[in-house]
Amino acid sequence: MNKIKLLDDTLINKIAAGEVIDRPSSVVKELVENSIDAQSTKIMIYIEGGGVKKIQVRDNGIGIEKNSISMAFKRHATSKISKNNDLFNINTLGFRGEALPSIGSISRVLIESSHNKRDGYSTNINYGKIDDIQPSSISTGTNIVITDLFTNVPARMKFLKTEKTELNLIYKYLKKVFISFPGIHFILNVNNKEIYNLIPVSLINRINEIFSDIKDNLIPISYSHSSFKISGYIGNLTTLKKSNSEQFLFVNNRSIKSISLNKTIMNCFQNLISRGEYPFYSIFIDIDPKEIDINVHPQKSEIKFKNEWVLIQNLSTAVKVALKNKIHVLPRYSNKYNYDSANNFQQSRLN
Ligand code: ADP
Ligand code: MG
Numbered sequence: 368m369n370k371i372k373l374l375d376d377t378l379i380n381k382i383a384a385g386e387v388i389d390r391p392s393s394v395v396k397e398l399v400e401n402s403i404d405a406q407s408t409k410i411m412i413y414i415e416g417g418g419v420k421k422i423q424v425r426d427n428g429i430g431i432e433k434n435s436i437s438m439a440f441k442r443h444a445t446s447k448i449s450k451n452n453d454l455f456n457i458n459t460l461g462f463r464g465e466a467l468p469s470i471g472s473i474s475r476v477l478i479e480s481s482h483n484k485r486d487g488y489s490t491n492i493n494y495g496k497i498d499d500i501q502p503s504s505i506s507t508g509t510n511i512v513i514t515d516l517f518t519n520v521p522a523r524m525k526f527l528k529t530e531k532t533e534l535n536l537i538y539k540y541l542k543k544v545f546i547s548f549p550g551i552h553f554i555l556n557v558n559n560k561e562i563y564n565l566i567p568v569s570l571i572n573r574i575n576e577i578f579s580d581i582k583d584n585l586i587p588i589s590y591s592h593s594s595f596k597i598s599g600y601i602g603n604l605t606t607l608k609k610s611n612s613e614q615f616l617f618v619n620n621r622s623i624k625s626i627s628l629n630k631t632i633m634n635c636f637q638n639l640i641s642r643g644e645y646p647f648y649s650i651f652i653d654i655d656p657k658e659i660d661i662n663v664h665p666q667k668s669e670i671k672f673k674n675e676w677v678l679i680q681n682l683s684t685a686v687k688v689a690l691k692n693k694i695h696v697l698p699r700y701s702n703k704y705n706y707d708s709a710n711n712f713q714q715s716r717l718n
Pocket of ligand 2: 397400401460461462464466467
């Protein structure tokens with residue numbers, strides 16, 4: 368056996384990138400989340416070639432100080448937590464200090480930033496090698512351009528799907544973030560075509576822009592418990608889909624996966640829907656960060672609740688209360704349906 372030795376930083380970052388950055392959509396996620404954490408009110412996203420050719424995220428956030436730009440590409444360098452206790456009181460989307468070094472190790476990066484609208488600076492990172500800092504004309508926020516993603520990791524490149532599939536995964540992520548932050552102005556441009564220009568609006572109007580004309584089929588949820596708040600919208604039976612692609616759960620504005628919470632919500636629809644039918648929902652749980660542990664998974668999509676049982680019971684009540692008025696649950700029928708037969712059909716489902 369060879370002698371044991373410490374791996375060099377570039378190799379360590381490449382290994383970490385395998386966990387955090389598995390495809391173009393993860394780059395988009397990490398960059399957009401950094402922009403949100405930087406208190407941006409406007410975020411522009413440009414994608415070319417399914418993200419492999421180019422991913423650019425430009426924001427109007429607080430920016431990065433000149434001396435911190437290179438630092439941001441070092442492993443475990445973060446401005447978001449500093450001491451042990453902070454790990455159990457996370458108020459930002461990022462905190463692990465892994466994204467930028469991971470992205471920097473598997474692509475070419477141009478970063479420009481202006482901290483507090485003062486002078487701007489830029490640098491390039493080529494497959495982990497950071498260039499010197501230069502003055503830049505950027506006057507607000509941060510602009511990051513990623514090109515040649517995965518070109519130095521052929522194994523990863525091989526696993527990528529078609530441009531269309533990679534793009535769909537990017538849309539899938541972005542839809543969640545668009546809903547989760549309706550107060551942020553998002554612009555999405557794909558292959559030089561503007562796909563979304565979403566000005567700040569209320570949650571229901573943002574949902575309506577993403578899922579065309581769904582507004583009249585949404586039932587609001589609003590429920591308070593001493594240690595959390597549940598809000599958002601559930602869809603009536605018009606919103607039923609054959610997949611769960613329009614079911615969203617957010618904890619402190621972070622999109623999460625939770626089999627148990629999803630099951631709780633679906634159980635409330637039990638007598639209304641058949642197997643294989645999925646109503647729309649976009650439910651937000653606001654909870655004291657001390658009551659949860661986000662650090663379960665490198666991509667931070669899973670969460671542990673200190674008191675999951677209490678949350679489950681209250682979530683169930685919140686959804687049931689919203690569904691109680693069955694009139695709202697009934698779908699609106701288009702003219703092609705005969706009202707009576709539609710009504711009978713619904714009645715049989717409601718009994
Ligand atoms: P994390 O988000 O976990 O802290 P990242 O590697 O994603 O780690 O980013 C490292 C640091 O770079 C962040 O903590 C932040 O200080 C800074 N940073 C990254 N992107 C931006 C941005 N768009 N605006 C301002 N600061 C940023
Ligand atoms: Mg981050």
